[in-house]
Amino acid sequence: MTQQARSRRRFPNPAPREFIAAVRLEDGRRELYRIPAVRDAEEARRVVLDQLFAVVSVVVTPRH
Numbered sequence: 415m416t417q418q419a420r421s422r423r424r425f426p427n428p429a430p431r432e433f434i435a436a437v438r439l440e441d442g443r444r445e446l447y448r449i450p451a452v453r454d455a456e457e458a459r460r461v462v463l464d465q466l467f468a469v470v471s472v473v474v475t476p477r478h
Contacts, residue, residue: 427453430453431454432448432449432452433448433455433474433476433477434447434477435447435449435459435474436473437462439470449461
């Protein structure tokens with residue numbers, strides 16, 4: 415396969431996906447959030463941290 419054919423098959427920007435975030439807050443509450451239309455788990459994590467305050471931990475996983 416030529417280099418040109420290989421480069422055509424790569425997808426540099428993955429399609430937007432939906433993720434689920436499990437969040438623990440400082441006051442002890444735990445919440446689940448759906449994060450639609452993000453490209454990867456790191457972007458989903460940034461969305462959660464930008465929107466919520468007093469976050470202790472965040473776990474992000476793709477929604478199937």
